[in-house]
Amino acid sequence: MTFSEIxxxxxxxxxGIAGAGGLGSNCAVSLARxxxxxxxxxxxxxxxxxxxxxxxxxxxxxxxxxxxALKKNINSINHDTEIIIHDIKLxxxxxxxxxxxxxxxxxxxxxxxxxxxxxxxxxxxxxxTPVISGSGMAGWGDNNSLQxxxxxxxxxxxxxxxxxxxxxxxxxxxxxxxxNMQANLVLEILxxxx
Amino acid sequence: xxxxxxxRLEKFEYKSITISELLKEKNFSFSRIIIKLNGQLIKxxxxxxTYVINNDKLDIxxxxxxx
Numbered sequence: 001m002t003f004s005e006i007x008x009x010x011x012x013x014x015x016g017i018a019g020a021g022g023l024g025s026n027c028a029v030s031l032a033r034x035x036x037x038x039x040x041x042x043x044x045x046x047x048x049x050x051x052x053x054x055x056x057x058x059x060x061x062x063x064x065x066x067x068x069a070l071k072k073n074i075n076s077i078n079h080d081t082e083i084i085i086h087d088i089k090l091x092x093x094x095x096x097x098x099x100x101x102x103x104x105x106x107x108x109x110x111x112x113x114x115x116x117x118x119x120x121x122x123x124x125x126x127x128x129t130p131v132i133s134g135s136g137m138a139g140w141g142d143n144n145s146l147q148x149x150x151x152x153x154x155x156x157x158x159x160x161x162x163x164x165x166x167x168x169x170x171x172x173x174x175x176x177x178x179x180n181m182q183a184n185l186v187l188e189i190l191x192x193x194x
Numbered sequence: 195x196x197x198x199x200x201x202r203l204e205k206f207e208y209k210s211i212t213i214s215e216l217l218k219e220k221n222f223s224f225s226r227i228i229i230k231l232n233g234q235l236i237k238x239x240x241x242x243x244t245y246v247i248n249n250d251k252l253d254i255x256x257x258x259x260x261x
Contacts, residue, residue: 019261021261022260022261023261024261108261109261110259110260110261111259112225112226112257112258112259113225113226113257115226115257115259115261116225116226116227116228116257119228119257120228120235120237123228123235124235124237133257134260134261135255135256135257135258135260136258136260137260137261138258138260151230151233151253151255152230152233154228154230154255156255158258160255160256161258162258162260163258163259163260164259164260170260170261175260175261178261
């Protein structure tokens, strides 16, 4: 496929992004660059200076709501991607409503308990919708441990073992690799659709 | 019984076992795991009432913080 064929096809699809931190912001930007039609992004957080080590925000955006800043940043990359934002804390109950029209949902939280809540909500309430999760990406190095695997409609990207801690923080390279593995899987799924 | 647990063959003395018993026996922590039995999501309230039997495929996926 040529890039214009790819863009024409991706324009028809909507991807939900649950969380606009390291995974969500980088994944959203890659999908917008590739020409995805619509992104539905939900997060309640504001940008902190400590986020700039891996998240797709800028120094002058500190203090802004992540969803507002991400919408602006994406708009200045690709006008053609429609961005719907929800400044809201996602819960088991509102997840199916907010992401109801999505072709694929990206799990992009930082805390494991929230990852579990999102995955279970999608697998039980939105059975036809694939969910792509990021799990295990703290620290640096060890490229080859970052993998993806599929269990029916659940896809997991990451090393599934590196926990974050004070001495093993999440850093730009591995977080962005996993975010882009998630985006890459979106392309694989959507571009294979008949 | 024999089951496939996380892509590996595992043998148990029992004919069947509940998911909660299996988690205890295998020392899995409860709070951050996704469980799929033969491809179907099993949520926490069902751990005590869902039995794993011979030839089942069980996936216990640990979610790891970071993102």
